Ligand SMILES: Nc1ncnc2c1ncn2[C@@H]1O[C@H](COP(=O)(O)OP(=O)(O)O)[C@@H](O)[C@H]1O
Ligand SMILES: Cc1ncc(C[n+]2csc(CCOP(=O)(O)OP(=O)(O)O)c2C)c(N)n1
Ligand SMILES: [Mg+2]
């Protein structure tokens with residue numbers, strides 16, 4: 001690894017896409033011009049051994065996914081992502097080539113969203129690689145797509161399909177990045193390594209100006225649905241047969257699919273609730289841009305929690321899923 005300052009120079013962009021960047025990398029802090037929109041800020045971290053290993057992700061995927069996970073949190077607020085900052089703790093086992101690939105993964109995704117890298121921090125560590133990304137974004141003033149917005153009578157909806165990322169992880173743990181995969185399996189692996197945050201649907205929901213509860217799926221449908229139920233003080237009932245499953249996922253035994261959908265996580269799709277009166281318009285606007293919103297359940301009053309309905313059978317869907325202290 002060359003000198004720390006040389007390294008920072010090597011990852012500094014030549015220019016900025018957002019004209020609101022007054023000072024990006026190179027001073028004590030970044031300086032960005034404020035706007036009339038409400039500002040959104042979030043931070044998510046990826047740790048080697050916890051979020052990825054060299055069996056499951058190439059360095060490029062690590063960067064791409066760390067930024068994608070954060071963009072997904074902006075999407076869940078209905079926002080437009082604008083800038084990002086990166087903190088990286090580098091163990092001596094990581095070489096410059098791999099680190100450049102991490103940054104390339106972030107840069108490629110940033111380009112797609114016209115985002116700018118405006119700062120960060122670089123340190124060495126005696127532990128594993130740790131990559132923390134902060135994303136700043138914005139949403140039209142007054143729009144609050146909060147987890148606490150759900151009301152009895154709402155429909156529960158999902159953007160896109162779920163469960164593929166966990167399916168991909170399971171294949172990677174079995175065969176590693178170097179393994180051979182069929183075209184169908186490669187789709188699951190891609191969902192795990194290069195997830196696509198659902199900014200488009202989030203923007204449509206925010207632009208609708210309607211009351212929407214929204215959450216992105218990082219820890220699995222069971223966990224995220226429970227977060228909405230708890231924050232809103234309502235019951236979410238999910239219909240087992242309505243959960244959107246891709247044709248590839250449906251090739252696996254149903255128990256396996258359910259495990260990945262409810263408890264897998266890292267799908268980075270959106271789960272939310274809104275009034276049935278407002279749903280059709282939002283769904284058709286999403287459809288026009290290539291995203292499907294599917295009704296997967298309904299909201300009612302009662303002791304806050306999530307239920308799963310299978311035929312006439314109803315069972316509780318507990319807040320299980322990915323949990324950093326119970327894995
Ligand atoms: N160490 C921390 N210090 C302060 N706030 C935190 C910390 N960890 C998580 N949070 C906050 O707790 C909330 C839930 O975090 P998390 O479950 O990671 O959300 P998400 O799944 O959307 O990434 C967020 O508002 C987040 O900013
Ligand atoms: C090697 C490996 N083991 C397990 C997982 C599964 N996994 C790790 S973290 C995680 C949840 C998402 O990460 P988290 O830090 O909880 O994100 P947040 O909820 O804060 O967005 C999952 C499903 C993985 N991605 N890679
Ligand atoms: Mg988080």
Ligand SMILES: [Mg+2]
Nearest residue numbers: 044069073218
């Ligand atoms: Mg998150």
Ligand SMILES: [Mg+2]
Nearest residue numbers: 218219322323
């Ligand atoms: Mg989590």
